[in-house]
Amino acid sequence: MTEGVALLTVFVLSAFTGYEVISKVSTTLHTPLMSGANAIHGIILIGAILVTGRARDTVELWVGLVAVFLATLNLVGGFVVTDRMLEMFRARTPARTPARTPRRHG
Secondary structure (H helix, E strand, C coil): HHHHHHHHHHHHHHHHHHHHHHHHCHHHHHHHHHHHHHHHHHHHHHHHHHHHCCCCHEEEEEEEHHHHHHHHHHHHHHHHHHHHHHHHCCCCCCCCCCCCCCCCCC
């Protein structure tokens, strides 16, 4: 029971710390931060796959599969968000206007 309370306390404190750190990041730093987060999510996905591969019973297998699914969702979502953020910095090409024919005065 004491170990569970300690783990829950660490989880809650890390959630608050993560929220406070991310909320203070300026918008110009979000793209590099997301790139680093995507790398971490890839490592988490590999870890979830390795742990699921060593499951000894059905409950461990299902928990591992849920972890793999959520890690995959997190990784793909991170890449989608990063792509959308990078789109804001791409140069926009102006719309082409139809060619105008010169008028002759005379």
